[in-house]
Amino acid sequence: MTTHYISADHLTIERIGEIISQGMKLELSEDAKTRIRRCRNYLDKKIASNGAPVYGVTTGFGSLCNVSIGKDQLSQLQINLIKSHACGTGERVPNEIVKIMMLLKIQSLSYGYSGCKLDTVQRLIQFFNNDIYPVVLKQGSLGASGVLVPLAHMSLPLVGLGEVEYQGHVIPGAEMLRKKRWKPIELASKEGLALLNGTQNMSAFAVWCLLQAQRLNDWADVIAAMSLDAFDGRIEPFIPVVHDVRPHPGQAETAQRIRNLLEGSQILNNIKAHVQDPYSFRCVPQVHGAVKDTVRYVRSVIDIEINSATDNPTVCPDDDLIISAGNFHGEPIALPIDFLSIGMSELANISERRIYRLVSGTRGLPSFLVANPGVNSGFMITQYTAASVVSLNKSLAMPSSVDSIPSCQDQEDLVSMGANAAIKLYKVILNTERVLAIELFNAAQALDFRLPLRSSAVLTRLHSDYRRVVPFILNDELMYPHIEHSVNFLKQHNPQDYK
Numbered sequence: 001m002t003t004h005y006i007s008a009d010h011l012t013i014e015r016i017g018e019i020i021s022q023g024m025k026l027e028l029s030e031d032a033k034t035r036i037r038r039c040r041n042y043l044d045k046k047i048a049s050n051g052a053p054v055y056g057v058t059t060g061f062g063s064l065c066n067v068s069i070g071k072d073q074l075s076q077l078q079i080n081l082i083k084s085h086a087c088g089t090g091e092r093v094p095n096e097i098v099k100i101m102m103l104l105k106i107q108s109l110s111y112g113y114s115g116c117k118l119d120t121v122q123r124l125i126q127f128f129n130n131d132i133y134p135v136v137l138k139q140g141s142l143g144a145s146g147v148l149v150p151l152a153h154m155s156l157p158l159v160g161l162g163e164v165e166y167q168g169h170v171i172p173g174a175e176m177l178r179k180k181r182w183k184p185i186e187l188a189s190k191e192g193l194a195l196l197n198g199t200q201n202m203s204a205f206a207v208w209c210l211l212q213a214q215r216l217n218d219w220a221d222v223i224a225a226m227s228l229d230a231f232d233g234r235i236e237p238f239i240p241v242v243h244d245v246r247p248h249p250g251q252a253e254t255a256q257r258i259r260n261l262l263e264g265s266q267i268l269n270n271i272k273a274h275v276q277d278p279y280s281f282r283c284v285p286q287v288h289g290a291v292k293d294t295v296r297y298v299r300s301v302i303d304i305e306i307n308s309a310t311d312n313p314t315v316c317p318d319d320d321l322i323i324s325a326g327n328f329h330g331e332p333i334a335l336p337i338d339f340l341s342i343g344m345s346e347l348a349n350i351s352e353r354r355i356y357r358l359v360s361g362t363r364g365l366p367s368f369l370v371a372n373p374g375v376n377s378g379f380m381i382t383q384y385t386a387a388s389v390v391s392l393n394k395s396l397a398m399p400s401s402v403d404s405i406p407s408c409q410d411q412e413d414l415v416s417m418g419a420n421a422a423i424k425l426y427k428v429i430l431n432t433e434r435v436l437a438i439e440l441f442n443a444a445q446a447l448d449f450r451l452p453l454r455s456s457a458v459l460t461r462l463h464s465d466y467r468r469v470v471p472f473i474l475n476d477e478l479m480y481p482h483i484e485h486s487v488n489f490l491k492q493h494n495p496q497d498y499k
Contacts, residue, residue: 005029006110006125010305013299017211020099021162025129027209028110035112036121040188042317043115047189057115057190057313057322078192085152086162088137093150093201095133095165097426100204101154104126104306105195113309113316114194120185121430123158128178135163135170136201142407143330143418146310147201150419155195158183161288177317190315195326197311202218205422206302206337212429213295213344214356216436217288218495220347221254222462223440224284226260227354229455230446232363235259237282251291255285259365260499265456274363287350298336305333331401334418338399341425345390345397347430352386355435358442359383369445369473376476380443382483386438389431396424396431437486440468450470462498466491 004019007029018024028036047057093101106124109116126409127134134157140149156162157173164176185446227233236242238259243252262268359379361367370378400421406413444466447455449453454460469489470482 001025001188003027006032006106008032008035008111011107013207013210013303013306016100016103016207016306019103020096026103026106026115026125028118028125032110032112033118036110036116036118039112039115039315040117040431043190043315043322044188046322058270059192066210075187075189078187081188081192081196082152082159083161085148086156088140088149088153090137090139093136095140097204097208098136098154099128099131100207101136101150101200102134104200104203104207105151105154105162105198107306108198108309108311109194110199111309113314114311115315116194117188117191120158120187120191120195123182123185123313125128126180126182127157127164131166132176132446133165134173135165138423138443139420140416142405142412142417143199143202143334143420143422144197144328144407144412144415145312146198146328146330147419148196150201151196151198154201155192158185158195162478178365190322194311198329199305199310199328199333199418202330202337202418202422203302203305203332205426206298206333206340209337209340209422209425209429210295210299210302212433213340215495216347216432216490217292219436219490220288220291220351220497221257221284222459222498223351223436223443224281224288224354225258226443226455226459226462227358227439228258228281228284228449229262229265229267229279229459230443230450231281231354231357231365232267232270232272232274232450233281234272234274235262237277238262238285241282243285244415248286248289248293250289251285252289253292254289258284261458262456265454265459265468267450267455270453277354277362278357280357282349284350287346289467291343291347294339298340300341301333301336330416330418334401334416334421335399337421337425338397338401341421341428342399344425344428344432345393348386348390348393348432351432351435351439352383352390355383355386355439355442358439358446365446365449369442369449370476371474378473378476379445379479382438382442382479386435387482389435393428393435396428400424433490434483434487437490438483440466440490441482441486444470445473458498465476465493 002024004024109121132156136150136153141147157164160174162173238255243255310327312328313322359368367373368378368380370376400417403417404414469485
């Protein structure tokens with residue numbers, strides 16, 4: 001089993017994808033262990049020698065920051081923090097995202113600016129390596145003091161509270177510890193705050209969504225190329241000179257990809273009766289390209305975030321400082337997460353417009369892509385379904401980060417709502433995949449009506465692979481299983497295999 005060593009080296013989003021997909025184990029590097037021990041030792045000495053209050057270490061939290069806590073109550077303060085902040089509600093966060101949360105929290109604590117004990121970080125690693133998933137509920141975070149509520153639920157099992165999913169069963173955290181013969185972690189001063197402060201919940205959603213967004217952007221180009229050929233579209237809008245005079249990187253990249261995908265198509269080289277295509281075909285480089293550029297920007301921001309210490313206060317042994325500041329605030333990533341929701345929503349939006357054109361009974365295609373319309377409705381309602389999903393995406397794309405509801409007796413008077421943005425982005429990603437799957441369902445059907453003319457070799461291969469899962473529809477039959485199979489096809493195949 002491959003091991004990933006947690007260190008101060010740069011952690012990439014791609015590496016996180018590899019760690020999760022390949023089931024890698026985690027281990028702290030010696031440097032990380034040294035950083036963690038050094039910070040904890042510094043904090044202990046500072047508490048022992050300094051009578052001045054230190055926020056979250058020897059004081060209460062939030063608006064209770066002026067309430068001093070006795071040394072004999074510092075551990076209980078941290079336990080109480082986790083208990084009281086576990087106020088989540090709603091559906092569970094998917095296990096895969098919970099696992100990314102744990103990885104990102106381990107990474108952040110390993111830098112040695114948080115004051116956690118080594119055994120606390122090691123216990124999180126044990127959870128990760130043994131596929132123990134704390135039960136984390138989606139709703140409850142304002143994305144301000146980090147993501148307090150989800151991270152509280154993640155942390156409960158460390159001290160024998162809350163619930164976990166282990167070996168396919170949800171069990172109390174205390175029972176899981178007994179099964180493993182582990183003792184509950186005894187939290188020291190500041191540790192509860194180090195665990196709960198930070199942006200790891202919304203960052204985990206963002207990482208997962210970025211990995212999916214890259215895959216779906218690749219699929220969108222492939223599927224759009226098939227739809228373009230099935231619709232008897234023109235290649236001129238994709239030639240290089242058009243994009244040289246407006247050199248957005250994503251636009252040029254998309255145009256090149258479409259040209260490569262369609263190279264050698266008999267349909268494309270057939271004489272065209274029309275001089276222009278609708279925007280949903282002609283402007284694929286401009287729309288898909290803008291989404292690619294959006295993904296690149298969001299990726300650059302999340303890349304910084306996952307390589308940062310984001311709890312509070314920040315403990316800086318080298319500078320002999322313990323500073324209460326605002327690195328937990330979610331605004332730096334809430335705005336980009338909302339931006340990605342808008343981008344991915346547009347990817348679904350243009351996809352639905354291509355579906356509409358394919359079933360419209362134009363360009364020599366039969367109405368609703370069925371040979372015998374009338375008695376058969378064919379693919380009529382697939383467009384309705386796509387339109388419904390796209391409409392929902394438009395609602396979800398309304399930015400969460402423009403909202404703020406003050407909390408904690410107005411001590412936390414402007415919040416990011418980044419956790420809500422992350423939940424919505426997750427839904428937009430799933431919805432976009434469904435719309436693209438419906439487009440593929442329609443494009444494959446339309447392409448069959450172009451025979452004996454054939455598309456390019458790569459698109460013909462895709463069509464052949466797809467037909468092993470979803471058949472040509474001759475007469476009306478149940479359509480929803482085919483849509484589900486189409487979604488699974490996108491999940492189980494790599495778009496990069498079709499170049």
